[in-house]
Amino acid sequence: MSPPTIGSPMPRRTLAATLRGRLFLKYAALFVGVVCAALVANGLLDTWASFQEQNALLIRLQSEQARAAATRISLFIKDIERQLAWATQLPWNADTLDQWRFDAVRLLRQVPAVTEVAQLDGAGREQGRVSRFVKDALGRRTDFSQDEFFIKALANKVYYGPVRFVGESEPYMTLALAGVRRDWGVSVAEVNLKYIWDVVSQIRVGVHGRAYVVDPEGRLIAHPEISMVLRNTDASRLRQVQAARAEDSATPPEQALETNDIEGRRVLSVHARAEPLGWLVFVELPVEEAYAPLYLSIQRSGVFIILALVLATLAGLFLARRMMIPIRALRDGAARIGSGDFAHRIVIRTGDELEALGSEFNSMATRLQESHATLESKIRDRTLAKSRLLAAASHDLRQPLHALGLFVAQLRTASTPTERSPIFERIDTAIATMNELFNSLLDISRLDAGALAPNMTEFPIGEVLKRVHTTFADSARAAGLRFRIVASSAWVRSDFVFLEQILLNLVSNAVRYTANGGIVVGCRRRGGQLRIEVWDTGPGIPEDQRKKIFGEFYRYGNPQGDQTVGLGLGLAIVDRLCGLLNQSVELTSTVGRGSRFAVSAPIAASQRRAVQAAPAPVPLDVVAGKLIAVVDDDRLALDGMSGLLRSWGCRIICGCSAAEVLAELSGSDGPPDLIISDFHLSEGKTGLEAIEQLRATIHSPVPAFLVSADVSPALRDQARACGYHLLHKPVDPISLRAMLNRTLRKRSDLAARASCL
Secondary structure (H helix, E strand, O other): OOOOOOOOOOOHHHHHHHHHHHHHHHHHHHHHHHHHHHHHHHHHHHHHHHHHHHHHHHHHHHHHHHHHHHHHHHHHHHHHHHHHHHHHOOOOOHHHHHHHHHHHHHHHHHOOOEEEEEEEOOOOEEEEEEEOOOOOEEOOOOEOOOOHHHHHHHHHOEEEOOOEEEOOOEEEEEEEEEOOOHHHOEEEEEEEHHHHHHHHHOOOOOOOOEEEEEOOOOEEEEOOOHHHHHOOOEOOOOHHHHHHHHOOOOOOOOOOEEEEOOOOOEEEEEEEEEOOOOEEEEEEEEHHHHOHHHHHHHHHHHHHHHHHHHHHHHHHHHHHHHHHHHHHHHHHHHHHHHOOOOOOOOOOOOOOHHHHHHHHHHHHHHHHHHHHHHHHHHHHHHHHHHHHHHHHHHHHHHHHHHHHHHHHHHHHHOOOHHHHHHHHHHHHHHHHHHHHHHHHHHHHHHHHHOOOOOOOEEEEHHHHHHHHHHHHHHHHHHOOOEEEEOOOOOEEEEOHHHHHHHHHHHHHHHHHHOOOOEEEEEEEEEOOEEEEEEEEOOOOOOHHHOOHHHOOOOOOOOOOOOOOOOOOOHHHHHHHHHHHOOOOOEEEEEOOOEEEEEEEEEEOOOOOOOOOOOOOOOOOOOOOOOEEEEEOOOHHHHHHHHHHHHHOOOEEEEEOOHHHHHHHHOOOOOOOOEEEEEOEOHHHOEHHHHHHHHHHHHOOOOOEEEEEOOOOHHHHHHHHHOOOOEEEOOOOHHHHHHHHHHHHHHHHHHHHHHHHO
């Protein structure tokens, strides 16, 4: 059995096997995959949210416990400070000794944490001491005036001493409180800090969590395991202690720190400060215990996702099987239509998008059936048009090539400048004709291919008129014609390049066909439109020719008998560009008196802006004597450009790369006045890079422009985005000289303004 040919229907058994083996599994896998992705994403999002909530809850709980413990410790010390203040309420003298002793004994009874109380007079001499462990001493007058606790108590009214371990066992702290006046003296109490353990031991964090306290130096002063305190444990090496000691006391911790505790377990740790002592209270919970609810939630989510995937797989298989029947009908119908049976219609009754797709196939078959009848004539017309294009292009390109060959032969035999001069002029004419033919062919081919789309922006019409003036002022004057641009300050919304090309083609035709008189380009306002008109005093166009001149390859006869009038594409390009801009070309003409072509563009919303008027007549030539750097990796093009510029009186430095130009510049007396570079250079370099390299090396923003044989819009846009003008090869000498004058004049104007400032 032979395999099916292209366009023939696939056998039903093979089709079914293909659908079941490929499309069926594809739809089933797609459905399962989408559901799986949704479930997994939801599970991950749920897990992440649970983690954040659990983490925030743990931090909040531990932080509250740490702050509560710190507050209780602060209150514990403040209470001792309040009780001790009773001993300093009276001025100190011998008559108040018994009263002080009575108050001190009462303090020892009421506050078990105080183990000893002493009273110093205003000079720092001890007047009395009451202790739980040694005999009371009165009137010893031991001098403590140079001790830190006495000095700081007098200065700050209260003194909290550092934690110390008496006999390497229990932690103690000295608390000193000064009287209202200096002569009232200072009361000193020794406080046993083991009573803080009651505060710490009452903190419950989970099952295995714990709390502890360290002093400002990082030593452990309270811990549920008292043996660790009695061993004078140094906790300053712990990461959480180091972070807390370095932290600004005014900024509370925002999150828990995952680290190791004193015993090396992985824990979540938060802390709080007990002010004004500067002690740090830490509350820690093992990581495993902290995240246990999260792990349980992940396990539940995993089981749910597995069950959902099983259900999604079954549902996907069911839905995929239901889709096979209409898809099979679509496949069979498309195969029959593709094989040429345009009368076949696909019947699907599903009431959904598949039925709509079947209707679209039927509509397509109807349109194919209708267009098939006229397809051959369209192909014949297109082939004929292309044949006309090739024939016209071949004829009109051969003509200037033939002339160039004859002129070159004449140059070989001409011996005097007088004989060569007219030959040079004819060569220039032939080259200009070929250049125009190439440009026209390229433009019409891009329009045929639909490769051009308008880029609508707002710009002053004066900029377009200035370019038109620069391009044609010299050639019109050389032909003995008057050429005038009427100034306009209007702004329009259009495509700058398209509108410029339209006006250049219209003015080019006017210059070519006008033998006497002149050309005027001006603007008129018509409502919200700006009408741009090109007037000439040429031969005029008869009524029966006015529609034909916008067709391809149509050339209106020249009364002067000039046969070098191009391919007849200029006005065809104008008509198509206007179509892209949703505008039309208007023509009025009187035979023997001239013609007027007009195009319109919408006036921009920013019309109120003031712009500079159209340029005045071209000032004097400023090219001669300028130092110009030329970069081109094509030696022939480099020699031609350099030779032409030298013939205009320019000084030239040239090279195939920026490095070669820099090597020649080292012997010159200053930077160049202008840089001209080809866009595409060897070794992947561009003219943009060459210009920037030259500017950076000579430390001067020398003006520059580019030339290139590449006429792609992307290249033009890239050059414009970097601030450079681009001339296309082959470059017309008139356009080149106009560009040189404009660029050099702009630099001279900027220099003049800078000198005035």
